[in-house]
Amino acid sequence: MSTRVKIxxxxxxxxxxxxxxxxxxxxxxxFPLLPGEYRxxxxxxxxxxxxxxxxxxxxDLTLPEEHAGWVLLDEHFASSGFGFSVADGDPRRATWTRKSLSEPTTLYYKIQAYRQQPDALSGQPDPQVQAPLLAANQRAAMERLxxxxxxxxxxxxxxxTxxxxxxxxxxxxxxxxxxxxxxxxxxGNILLQTLGFAGIPATVLRGIRLEDGRRRQTLSAMLEIYDGEVWRVFDPRTGEEGLREDFFIWQRGTDALLDVTGARSSRLEFALVSNSLPSRSVLAMEQRSGRYALLDFSIYALPVEQQGVFKGLLLIPVAAxxxxxxxxxVGIKTSGTFMPILIAIAFIQTTLLLGLAIFLGLVAAGLWIRSWLSHMNLLLVSRIxxxxxxxxxxxxxxxxxxxRLGLDQVLSVTFFPVxxxxxxxxxxxxxxxxxxxHEVLLQGTGSLLVATLAxxxxxxxxxxxxxxxxxxLTLSLLGVILLLGKYTGYRLTELYRFRSMGDKQ
Incomplete structure (x- = not known):
């Protein structure tokens, strides 16, 4: 059997x-086949x-409730050898217990949620005011303020504001x-204490700013005040009013979100990933996970932190x-085979137009510096x-x-992999x-063109x-690439190169 038939x-x-x-x-x-079928x-x-x-x-961990139009589809706990229970109340709290601990431990709690039409906050707390305890100099300054x-x-x-x-x-x-x-x-929060001194009921919304693929995320806080009729939300950093759509409320109030006793160096972090699935499909997956073993080998069976990693890695075969x-x-020359893929990954971090501008500027500066250093007769390794x-x-x-100029979008240059x-x-x-x-210009242009298409x-x-x-489907992509690896026909650029031969015939 020939190698072509084997391939x-x-x-x-x-x-x-x-x-x-x-x-x-x-x-x-x-599973939904088309992206139009999902939330x-x-x-x-x-x-x-x-x-x-x-x-x-x-x-003890405070569990989230449904607020501002968010719907909780499912939740999953990982006890890791601990006793576990959930106490229903306001709010609900999960409790892990163990008689003793001999090594560092990690516990997991995972939820799936989607947002329906944005809604007003429900179940507002009673508008109570708590006067702060202040020293004499603090009271005087707060009164003046x-x-x-x-x-x-x-x-x-x-x-x-x-x-x-x-x-x-x-x-x-x-x-x-x-x-x-x-x-x-x-x-206590100085904003809450000052509002209480002024006779304005206020509380804190603790939650997570949603960003796809984010790992090691920590909690953020929003300020909520009672204006006499309704509760209103403010960003404590900027003073802007309104609850952001990408803010998931985890807890309402100033109580501790996590309490750990009998251990030290406790830390609470969050990992986020956005999946393109309708709510009914997510529920079906959770219900059928015991019946269909194939789901145990899907990306959804991985921890969320790894899901975010593979969400990007699984796009690399497409670029390849x-x-x-x-x-x-086509026959376009590039600077290596993997280089356009790496550049395309960098563009995903920065967006295309901004990434092109930054990439061209930095590479041009690097080549100019290289040209200047070549006159210094340095060795190649030192020069590079x-x-x-x-x-x-x-x-x-x-x-x-x-x-400094307030151009936050340009800050994405820091994500450019060094x-x-x-x-x-x-x-x-x-x-x-x-x-x-000339060859640098030819291959560089080809690499950027292919990277843009990728x-x-x-x-x-x-x-x-x-x-x-x-x-x-990565297996199918591999099969297509193997077939293309045996292609020995003309490339499009070669057809253009030899076009005059066809004219003579």
């Missing part, structure tokens, strides 16, 4: 296996980690700065297929290392400058030494939906 047989087997598994999951497990369902995983202490160990703000404000809403600005770290208000310098944050097709069928260090410095300078830039500059520097600037494929909503929900 065709293996490729056909891989393609059929991948497509067959996808068909099975669509028709028997209820954005967020999987939020809380991770409680702590080290051994003395005595019995008990960890409240008096000044009451003169400038028209109602409780405007008073709250002015108070947030007065207590900001960048504020020049002398009383606000004095209160901040003397306040112990562990004794684009590179193979462009190089073998110097270029990489200078480019990293330029990245840091660009990030700092954009932050390895990608270093490898790009190194390859182009060596190519400049061996082939000259980015467009990887960022396509349908492609990301299929790769994450049907990872078995």
């Amino acid at each position: 065709e047989f293996v490729a056909a087997l891989l393609i059929l296996l991948g497509v067959g598994l996808m068909v099975y999951k669509v028709f028997f497990l209820g 954005d369902v967020w999987t939020i995983e809380s991770k409680i980690s702590f080290r051994p202490g003395e005595g019995q160990v008990q960890a 409240v008096e000044v703000l009451e003169e400038k404000s028209a109602d409780r809403r405007s008073f709250t 002015l108070l947030i600005r007065a207590l900001d770290r960048r504020s020049e208000d002398p009383d606000g700065r004095f209160l901040r310098s003397t306040w112990d944050e562990e004794s 297929l684009v590179v193979v097709m462009i190089r073998l069928l 290392s110097a270029v990489v260090i200078v480019v990293i410095f330029l990245m840091a300078a660009l990030a700092l400058t954009s932050y 390895v990608i830039l270093a490898w790009t500059i190194e390859r182009m520097s060596i190519l400049w030494e061996e082939e000259g600037p 980015y467009l494929a990887m960022s396509n909503r349908l492609v990301s939906h299929l790769t994450f929900n049907f990872p078995e």
Whole structure:
């Protein structure tokens, strides 16, 4: 049997296996085939980690409720050898217990939730005011601050906005700065205490700012006040009114979210991933997970932190297929095979146009510095290392400058993997030494073109939906790439190159 027949047989087997598994999951497990059939369902995983202490160990975690239009689809607990119970109340609390602990431990709690039409907060607390306990100098400063703000404000809403600005770290208000310098944050939130002193009922909303693929996320806080008729939410950092749509409320109130006794160095972190599934499909998956063993091998069986990682990794075979097709069928030269894929991954972090501008600017600066260093007669390794260090410095300078100018979008340059830039500059520097600037321009342009096409494929909503929900399609992509590896026909660029031969005939 020839190698060509062997490759065709293996490729056909891989393609059929991948497509067959996808068909099975669509028709028997209820997975949605098209992206138009789903809601954005967020999987939020809380991770409680702590080290051994003395005595019995008990960890109590406040569980979230449905607020502001959010619907909780399912929840899952990982006890890891602990006794476990859930106490129904307001709020609900999960409790893990163990007689003793000998090694560092991590406990998990995972929920799946999606947001219906944004709704007002339900079940508001009673509008009660708690007067703070203050030292004499604190009371005097707070009285002056409240008096000044009451003169400038028209109602409780405007008073709250002015108070947030007065207590900001960048504020020049002398009383606000004095209160901040003397306040112990562990004794309570200074905003809540000042609002209580002014007779305004207030509380705190603790929750998570949703960002797909985010790991090691910590809780954020929003401020909620009673204006005399309804409860209103404010951002305690900016003073803006309104609850953000990407804010998931975990707890309402100032009680401790996590209590751990008998252990030390406790920490609560969150991992987030957004899945493209309708709510009924998510419920069906949870109900059928015991019946269908195949679900145990799906991406959804992994911890959320790993799900976010694989959500990006499963797009790489798509980019690889684009590179193979462009190089073998079209015939465009690139700087290496994997380089366009790495550049496309960087574009996903920064968006296409911004990524192109940053990439071209940094690589051009690196090559210019390389050209200047070549006149110093340095060795190749030292020259390339110097270029990489200078480019990293330029990245840091660009990030700092954009932050000072308020251009937050440019801060995404910090996500540019340093390895990608270093490898790009190194390859182009060596190519400049061996082939000259014309070849650098030719391969560099080809790499950016292929990287752009790969980015467009990887960022396509349908492609990301299929790769994450049907990872078995990676086998089919492998089969197609194997078939393309045996292609020996003309490329499109060669047909254009030899077009004059066809005209003579």
